[in-house]
Amino acid sequence: MSISERPLAGARSGEDLRSQHTHVAQSASKRAVGIHIDGLRKRYGSGDTAVDALKHVDMTVAPGEVVGLIGPSGSGKSTLLKCLGAVIEPSAGRMTLGGETIYDEGWKIRDLRALRRDRIGFVFQAPYLIPFLDVLDNVALLPMLAGRPNAEARQRALELLEALDVAHRSRAMPSQLSGGEQQRVAIARALVSRPPVILADEPTAPLDSERALGVIRILNRMAREFDTAIIVVTHDEKIIPTFRRIYHIRDGRTHEEAGEGRSIE
């Protein structure tokens, strides 16, 4: 179901909401698990020079949940993100995204590009918006590239921008936006193909406290509304207390712990 078929927060009738709840229930059954990683390993090189960047990673993120992933530099955060993003191939283990096993001692999906396009959304430390496209087309680009009609893709993008309160800047160029607005547009871009998983790499690093919490608030709302499992890699002390669950990664191993889950609504 496309976003244009599915109303967003702030613009719904009662019937729409009932419809959405029905959809979420159906979707949840399909996506029993947003992200599930079991014994993931990643080794760079071979022989004496081999480096185990990931030694044993277990992780589960439910649909609609936002979890934090924290750890010191060199702990394996980026490697884990690259494995989850289907950018590099793990060396061993099992990885399931949106209920579908994509890696089990080898890629199960041959077209990784399509996997990234359809099932994984990315939010980066810097927004990395395409500087020569306006806000609307930055968000609409992905469905356009997937072959959706331009009008439909733009309509879907506009609805997301409205949900993220940046629709009034839809015709602005990225360079005309503030840092917070750019990051919201980047989130909209990550959500536009309605992926079951979003990987956010230090999304609040360049923002002040208020804007950083605003971004986390949006990610939480979007996770609930779109039934998306979100992993936020961060060092940002401002936002760490907002997570209900946190994965610590150290020396290539993950350890789960409960977070403070501080309210930010």
Added chain:
Amino acid sequence: MISLAGRDILHGWGKFVFTGLGLGLLIGVTLTMAGVYRGMVDDAKVLLDNSGADLWVVQQDTLGPYAESSSVHDDVWRSIAAMEGVARTANITYLTMQVRLTGPGARDVRAMVVGVTPDGPGHPGQPVHLVAGRHLTRSHYEAVADVATGFALGDTIRVRRNEYTVVGLARRMVSSGGDPMVFIPLKDAQEAQFLKDNDAIVRQRARTAQNPALNRPGVPGLLDAVIASQSTNPYVNAVLVQLAPGYTPERVAEPIRRWQRLTVYTRAQMEEILIAKLIATSARQIAMFLVILAIVSAAIVAFIIYTLTLGKIREIAVLKLIGTRNRTIAAMILQQALGLGLIGFVVGKIAATFWAPAFPKYVLLETGDTVRALVAVVVICVLASVLAIRAALRVDPAEAIGG
């Protein structure tokens, strides 16, 4: 489908337009170089067309009168005129020299002086396309000049020691080298070719008189006859022949070669001599320039597109990470290269059209050359974008994630 290349060009239009302007001037120079060559070929054809001849009769075993010097006795035309298939004949001389405009504004003009019998229009060798004045009617001291000389009706010009009044102006009467023509009466032209200064004539007479073989007692008048023959020129460079209706050039040429012991060229042979021999070196020179300009253009396009692509590496990494196909990214770079090339082509075509008339020699911008240049620009842009496309396709999507 959204055009990433188009959006990028619109976003940074100033950069593209100014780069395209620079490239366009280079393409304009390339088009002009091709036009210079076409102009040379056209000048050669115009020279033949304007001569009004079907056959050129020249000294035996020479490529005259345009590619080599040729000397034919000036009474040969009579016997040629009597041959079957010949409608009209005319003696002609060609001499490239500095012609001086006398009086106020005196200056030298490089011109081809053509000696013709004042027979009027329609006869071989006569100036055609008169734009002002009249044809030569007198046997001495009148001239018809091409407008490219800058002469005006009534101007007085000096050829060697004689002065001529310009009585007519012609257009597109040029030599194969592009020099404008000045037509003067044949007798004057023959004299001008071999006329010596007075001191030289005096010394020549003295030498002849001291030669006992030419100054023998008992043979009165011998010395005077010899001296008289030394100061006249009974030669022309060629005899131009017009054919009678119903005769082919080769049918008429063959008897002239056989019975007159002279070399005869048809129009096709003369064109071959002018284009394949006379301007061949210049053509190769221009071809070298064209090749170098094409390589320079390709290098510039490649450098610009490569630099523009390197400036977008992060965006390309993001595009690849979010699932953009390689061919979409390659198409974006290719379209930008083609866009740049097309901007350059349009600028170059406009520039060449505007500056071509300002060139001293005829520059002929042919539509065929323009189409070929467009195809070359497209090919060059495609080749030039290969480097940038390779760089873009090598970008690792992981670069967008960092770490």
